[in-house]
Amino acid sequence: MDLQYIGLKEINGPLIFIDNVRDIGFEEVVEIKLNNGEIRHGRVVGIIGDLAAVLVFEGTKGLSLKNTTTKFLGHSMRLGLSEEILGRMFNGIGKPIDGLGPIYVEEELDINGLPLNPVSRKYPKNYIKTGISSIDGLTTLIRGQKLPIFSGAGMPHNELAVQIVKQAQIAETKGRSFGVVFAAMGVKNDVADYFKRSFEEAGVLEKVVMFLNLSNDPIIERLITPRCALTTAEYLAYKHDMHILVIMTDMTSYCEALREFSSSKGEIPGRKGYPGYLYSELASLYERAGIVHNAKGSVTQIPILTMPNDDITHPIPDLTGYITEGQIVLSRELHQKGIYPPVGVLPSLSRLMKDGIGEGFTRIDHxxxxxxxxxxxxxVMDARSLASVIGEDELGQVDKKYMQFGELFEKFFLAQGMNADRSIELTLDLGWDLLSILPKTELDRIDEKTLEEHYNQEQALKRFNVSNKVLIRELNNKEAM
Known part of the structure; x- marks a missing residue:
């Protein structure tokens, strides 16, 4: 027999408090019925004795302290899933918003995921091709990895996310299924429309599952969105043997929603007002990436976050860096130069790339x-710093050569069009041509045999004598191999 509670003790922001409750659990789903018959939903976020704090997804406007009826459903929040979710769009809590009706549910899964035995994890190997030289060549994304993108306000992280979704492929294509789960949190309506339109125009929507939480949606929904996305990814990876790439943007919006929610509960704030458990909250999301023994599928994550004031020591990028296996940092200086994507090479790294590149994966010389x-x-950075003090004309011949190399590297390797899909072979060949601009004696990180095979200064000088615009157009239009 279902037990229902009539009346509320207190309403505080998105929270309602119900006293004299018993036999309930943390994160249990709650059904709330208003005077007019409207049904809202929430979940238990705190229990103190016989007092329960319930977070209402749709907000508390219109709730009555006396006549509101609350029913505890006896389970945590679940998401109905099937293979039909591919190509569909949902709101932040998994309700379809594409006008195609409800999905046929094969299985319901807890959005918090299932505990994963660390011993059952398999070390990530092999790479995911993004078609972007600065990622594939220098910070290679490995299947099963979590590799965040650190961006800033006004930088083209949304465009980069769209390009990755459009171009991403697993290295092994035979007999393998690849899909993308895309979760947008706290985005404006025009940004959400941009994502939808871009995927439709590129013809990739059938392999994408989208979860959209808009900026005017309740912040509580924002806290659910990444968990719905990751639950979907785990279902497709481990139940249907797919390789899934999860892109979550913007994790800063998620963390700010968590801070607001924590404040409404009256919790003691930590650094910059964020709750002390921010680290464990982020870890509960990021650690759901990986490969499991005896599973044919995998989950790879690219969380995108905007660093407040471009501060990489801010709690959100700082804690994210502790949990994840590297980062791709977008440079405002490169962005102001008009370079896209503006990937800052030196602060970026992929800690797992050494095990997913080279012979048998990309190429032996990678x-x-x-x-x-x-x-x-x-x-190049050292030479530029010196030139800013003494002037470029006073530099030595070798430093001037490095200055030339730096300009060519940024214009031809880092810069590529938003629709440019470069093969790994094109990326590596371009890298060798750029290195061949430098004197052979300066290339001290390469063994003699590899250097003799790939160093060709005559070819490099001939190639880069072509005007910048012509060369970039040639690279962007070349078919991916």
Missing amino acids: QDMMNQLYASYAR
């Missing part, structure tokens, strides 16, 4: 090329 590009571009 590691050497990547190491030398990093070292050479770091020398």
Whole structure:
């Protein structure tokens, strides 16, 4: 027999408090009935003795302290899933918003996921191709990895997210299914329309599951959105043997919603007002990426977050960096130069890429090329700093060569069009041509045999004598191999 409670003790923002309750659990789903018969939903977020705090998804406007009826459903929030979700759009709590009606539910899963034995995890190997040289060549995304993008206000992280969704492919295409789960949190209506329109125009919507939480939606829904997305990814990966890439933007909106929610509960704030459990909350999301032994599918994550004031030491990017396996940092300086995507090479890294590139994955020379590009571009930064003090004309010949290399590297390797899909072979060949601009004696991160095979200064000089616009057009229009 279902037990219902009539009346509320208190209403505080999105929270309602009910006293004299018994036999309920944390995160249990609640059904709330208003005077006019309207049904709202919530979940238990706190229990103190016989007092329960319930978070109302649709907000508390119109609730009555005396006549509101509350029913505890005896289970945590679940999401109905089936293969039909591919190509569909949902709101932040998993309700269809694409006008195609409800989905046929094969299975209902807890949005908090199931505990995963660390021993059952398999070390991530092999890469996911994004078609973007600065990612594929220098910070390679490995299948099963969690690799965040650190951006800032006004930078093209939305465009980069769309490009990754359009171009992403697993290295092994035979007999393998690949899909994308895209979760947008706290985005404006025009940004949500941009995502939908871009995926439709690119013809990739049938492999994408979208969860959209708009900026005018309740913040409580924002806290549910990434969990719905990850539950969907786990279902497709482990039940239907698919390789799933999860893109979540913007994690800063999620964390700010968590801060507002924590404040409404009266919790003691931590650094910059965020709750002390921000780390564990983020870990509960990020750690749901990976590969499991005896499972044919995998879950890979690209969380995108905007750093307040471009501060990489802010709690959100700081804690994210502790949990994830590297980061891709967008550079405002490159963005102001008109370079897209403005990936800052030196602060970016992928800690797992060494095990997913090279012979049998990308190409045997990939590691050497990547190491030398990093070292050479770091020398470019030193030369530029020196030139800002003494003037470029006073630099030595080698430093001037590095200055030339830096300009070419940014214009031809980092910069590529939003529709440019470069093959890994094109990316690696372009990297070697750029390194061949430098004197052979400067390439000290490469063994002699590999250097003899790929170093060709005559070819490089001939290639880069072509005007910038012509060369970029050639690279962007070249078919992916």
